[in-house]
Amino acid sequence: MCKSMEVNIAGITFKNPVMTASGTFQPRECGDYVDMNQLGAVVVKGIASEPWTGNATPRIAETYGGMLNSVGLQNPGVDVFLQEDLPFLEQCDTKIIVNIAGRMIQDYCEVAEKLQGTSIAMLELNISCPNIKEGGVAFGTDASMVEKVTREVKKYCDKPLIVKLSPNVTDITEMARAAVSGGADAISLINTLLGMVIDVHQRTPILSTKMGGLSGPAIKPIAVRMVYQVANAVEVPIIGMGGITTGEDAIEFILAGADAVAVGTAGLIHPTALTDVVQGIQYYMDRYNVKHIKELRGLVK
Amino acid sequence: MPSHNKLKSRAAANVVSNIQIATNIYEMVLHHDDVSRATQPGQFINLYCNGKATLLPRPISICETQSDYGTMKIVYAVVGAGTEEFSQRQPGDTVDILGPLGHGYDMHEGVKEHIIVGGGLGIPPLLELTKRLIGKKKVVLGFRDETFLVDAFKHYADELYVATNDGSVGEQGTVIDILERHHIRGDMLYSCGPKAMLEEVQPWCIQHEIEGQISMEERMGCGFGACVGCVTKVKNQETEQWEYKKICSDGPIFYAKEVVFDV
Incomplete structure (x- = not known):
C-alpha cells in the first residue's frame, strides 16, 4: 500500500515532513554527507542583510546529552547567499526555506525584500537566537514585539512566513498567538535554550559569550511540551524541533501537534541523521499501518 | 542535480592496538581501508564515544597511515570523559570514526x-x-x-x-x-x-x-x-x-x- 509522508504547510507541499534545522546545515559542506533530495526541505542558516562575523571562540561546549553553541549567526549576508548558495541549492529536489536574521526590524525587511521572486519556498523569521545582543531573542521574548516584527516583515514578504519561537519565555503560547496576530503563516519551535557551562578546573565559562544556546536530545521533552501547548493555542501549521534524533522522536512531535519536524544537532553528530529520521518515520507508518502522516498530527490530546 | 553516489558517513573502525606511550598519552592503531588510503598529512578524523551523554565527536589528527594495510595511527592525550573512554578500548573492539576531515598540508613540488x-x-x-x-x-x-x-x-x-x-x-x-x-x-x-x-x-x-x-x-x-x-x-x-x-x-x-x- 502506498503511504504518504507528504505534508502541506501554508500552501506549500513538502515530500516529507523532515527538514534541516536552521543553523546546523551548510549546504555545500553537508552535501557530501546527506542526500538533500530525500529531505522535505533544507532550512538555510540565518541570513542577514549584510555579512555577520559571529562571536569569538570558543563557540561550542559539550553538555550532558547535548551541546551549547554561541556562534552568533555568522553568515555571508543575503547578497552572497543569492549569488553562491542559492544556485547550488536549486539543483536539489527539495524545498528551500531561508531563515532570516536581523538586529532591527528594518534589517529583516531588507532581507525579505531581496528574497522576493526567488525560488525560495518560505521564509523563517529568526527572532529567537539567544546569541546576539540586539534583535534576535530580544524580539522573541516580548509578545508585542513578536507581533510587530512579524507584521512589518510580512509587508515585504511574497512567500509564506514561518516565525521561529524562543523557548526562553514564561508562556510560549502568548508568543505563538502574537506571531499569528502579526500574520505568521506557520510557527516553528523551539530555538535553543539559554544555558551555561563552567570549566571547574579553569574556573571560567567555556563559551566566550559565557552563555549560549542548548540543543540536542537533552532538550527534547521541553520542546515536545511546548509544541503541544502551541498546537492547542493556535491554528497555523507547526514545525517542531528540539533534540530529534530518530524517526520515533519525530513521531512524538507530530503526535504532540507538529505538521513537520526539523533535525539539527543530531545531524552534527550523525551526518546521516536527517535521512535516518525519514526512514524511521516510514518504518513507524508501516508498523502501525498509517496511510498518511497527517493522520498522526496532534493525536495526543 | 548533485551526484550523491559517494556520501561520506560514520563507520566502525577496528582497534588494532591501543597502548600508552607516555604519561596520559596513548597511541591507537585503527583499521579502516578507505580512510587510511584517503588521508593526507595534516588531516584528522572524528572519533565518537559510545556514551549517550558525550555526543560530540573528538577530532584527533592522524599521525601515520599504512595504506597497504588499511591502518592509521593516532596519538591522543586523555583529557576528559571521551578520551578516557577511548583509552579503554582493546584490540578487537571498534570505534566509530568519520574522515579523513579537513585540508592537510600543501606539499608543493620543488621545495628543497x-x-x-x-x-x-x-x-x-x-x-x-x-x-x-x-x-x-x-x-x-x-x-x-x-x-x-x-x-x-x-x-x-x-x-x-x-x-x-x-x-x-x-x-x-x-x-x-x-x-x-x-x-x-x-x-x-x-x-x-x-x-x-x-x-x-x-x-x-x-x-x-x-x-x-x-x-x-x-x-x-x-x-x-x-x-x-x-x-x-x-x-x-x-x-x-x-x-x-x-x-x-x-x-x-x-x-x-x-x-x-x-x-
Whole structure:
C-alpha cells in the first residue's frame, strides 16, 4: 500500500515532513554527507542583510546529552547567499526555506525584500537566537514585539512566513498567538535554550559569550511540551524541533501537534541523521499501518 | 542535480592496538581501508564515544597511515570523559570514526628544504608529513618534559632537534630557541602545536621570509563544516580584512601569514 509522508504547510507541499534545522546545515559542506533530495526541505542558516562575523571562540561546549553553541549567526549576508548558495541549492529536489536574521526590524525587511521572486519556498523569521545582543531573542521574548516584527516583515514578504519561537519565555503560547496576530503563516519551535557551562578546573565559562544556546536530545521533552501547548493555542501549521534524533522522536512531535519536524544537532553528530529520521518515520507508518502522516498530527490530546 | 553516489558517513573502525606511550598519552592503531588510503598529512578524523551523554565527536589528527594495510595511527592525550573512554578500548573492539576531515598540508613540488616544527600533542600529524615530503627535512620537536614519537621521526628526518622546557631531554628551550640556536633555514615551514607556540612561529616565518603552514585548533562541534563552531581569524589577502574561517573544513592547515592571532 502506498503511504504518504507528504505534508502541506501554508500552501506549500513538502515530500516529507523532515527538514534541516536552521543553523546546523551548510549546504555545500553537508552535501557530501546527506542526500538533500530525500529531505522535505533544507532550512538555510540565518541570513542577514549584510555579512555577520559571529562571536569569538570558543563557540561550542559539550553538555550532558547535548551541546551549547554561541556562534552568533555568522553568515555571508543575503547578497552572497543569492549569488553562491542559492544556485547550488536549486539543483536539489527539495524545498528551500531561508531563515532570516536581523538586529532591527528594518534589517529583516531588507532581507525579505531581496528574497522576493526567488525560488525560495518560505521564509523563517529568526527572532529567537539567544546569541546576539540586539534583535534576535530580544524580539522573541516580548509578545508585542513578536507581533510587530512579524507584521512589518510580512509587508515585504511574497512567500509564506514561518516565525521561529524562543523557548526562553514564561508562556510560549502568548508568543505563538502574537506571531499569528502579526500574520505568521506557520510557527516553528523551539530555538535553543539559554544555558551555561563552567570549566571547574579553569574556573571560567567555556563559551566566550559565557552563555549560549542548548540543543540536542537533552532538550527534547521541553520542546515536545511546548509544541503541544502551541498546537492547542493556535491554528497555523507547526514545525517542531528540539533534540530529534530518530524517526520515533519525530513521531512524538507530530503526535504532540507538529505538521513537520526539523533535525539539527543530531545531524552534527550523525551526518546521516536527517535521512535516518525519514526512514524511521516510514518504518513507524508501516508498523502501525498509517496511510498518511497527517493522520498522526496532534493525536495526543 | 548533485551526484550523491559517494556520501561520506560514520563507520566502525577496528582497534588494532591501543597502548600508552607516555604519561596520559596513548597511541591507537585503527583499521579502516578507505580512510587510511584517503588521508593526507595534516588531516584528522572524528572519533565518537559510545556514551549517550558525550555526543560530540573528538577530532584527533592522524599521525601515520599504512595504506597497504588499511591502518592509521593516532596519538591522543586523555583529557576528559571521551578520551578516557577511548583509552579503554582493546584490540578487537571498534570505534566509530568519520574522515579523513579537513585540508592537510600543501606539499608543493620543488621545495628543497623543509622545516618541520612540532610542539607537544601537535607533533603526531607531522610524522606522516615528514615521511612523505621529498627533500631535506629538518625537524624540531618541543616538549614540556616527557618526550614521545622521537624515534619514529629519526627514520625520516635529515636533521632532528629535540627540546624540552626544563632541559630534561634534549636541549633546554622552546622550538624558537632551537631554530635560532642552530640557524635553521629552509624554503617551507610546517608546524602544529599549542597556540602559544604558533603565535611565535608566525613572526619567525615572517622575519626570515619563509613560507609557513600552521595547523589551528579550537573547540569543535561537528568537524565537517556544518555548525560553524570552530573558527579562526584569517586575513583576506585582497581586502586585508580578517574573516572567520572554519578550522575543520577550511583548515585545519592555514598559511601562517594569513592567520590573525588575538592578542
